[in-house]
Amino acid sequence: MSTVSCSSMDDVVNFAIEKEEKAMEFYKSCAERAKNPGIKKFFQEMAEEEERHRKLLKDLDPLALGGAKLEQIEDLRISDYLVDVQFTAEITYQEALTLAMKKEEKAHAFYSAWKDKCMHEKTAKVFEMLAQEELKHKRRIETMYDEEILTWD
Numbered sequence: 001m002s003t004v005s006c007s008s009m010d011d012v013v014n015f016a017i018e019k020e021e022k023a024m025e026f027y028k029s030c031a032e033r034a035k036n037p038g039i040k041k042f043f044q045e046m047a048e049e050e051e052r053h054r055k056l057l058k059d060l061d062p063l064a065l066g067g068a069k070l071e072q073i074e075d076l077r078i079s080d081y082l083v084d085v086q087f088t089a090e091i092t093y094q095e096a097l098t099l100a101m102k103k104e105e106k107a108h109a110f111y112s113a114w115k116d117k118c119m120h121e122k123t124a125k126v127f128e129m130l131a132q133e134e135l136k137h138k139r140r141i142e143t144m145y146d147e148e149i150l151t152w153d
Contacts, residue, residue, distance in 0.1 A: 006114070006117060006118035006119060006120055006123045006124070008123075009062050009122060009123055009126070012118075012123045012126050012127070013057055013060060013126060016057050016111075016126065016127075016130055017054055017057045017058065019107070019110075020050050020051075020053045020054040020057065021050075021054055023050040023053075023103070023107065024047050024050035024051050024054065025047075026103075027043045027044075027046040027047035027050060027100075028043070028044075028047045030043040030046075030087050030091075030096075030099075031043035031044045031046075031047060033087070033089050034089060034091060034096075035089050035090055036090075036091075036093075038093065039091060039092075039093060039096050042093070042096055042097075042100075043096065043100075046100055049137060053130075053133055056133070057130075060126070062122055062126075070128060070129060070132050071132075073132060073135045073136050073139055074139065075135060075138070075139065075142075076139060076142040076143070076146065077142075078101065078142040078145055078146060078150075079098075079101040079102055079104075079105045079138065079142065082098050082101065082102065083098075084098075084099075084102050085098045085099040085102070086099075087099060093148070093149075094145075094149050097141055097144060097145045097148075097149065098145070100141050101138060101141045101142060101145065104134050104135075104137045104138035104141060105138055107130075107134040107137075108131050108134035108135045108138060111127045111128075111130040111131035111134060112127070112128075112131040114127040115127035115128045115131055
């Protein structure tokens, strides 16, 4: 499935599951190919996070979406000032964080755009929830970057 429509909740959820599975496979591939053990672990954790997103979608109860309140997530916007990084087996920790941050930034933008295209409240809510999950993920990586990279002297 390469396109999505806002008309069917099943289509929206299945499309999102496919996106999460692709992200999970990407991070698993990075973990397998990275030479540095710490970076391998980082990418394994990223794959596990995508698996949690996939499970959240599989267990999603569409009836519970209407009243769901989403918390506000602060976007540190660090990724706004970074350029995309390509994966290599010798990727540095800073590059790995940047790669993941930019990937989550793009996923957030993608889901946010789809949320705005949906006329049906429940399908729009799924995209809003997914956008928020990606923003949480991005925020966590930006915090790591801020604390572990930007504070280096």
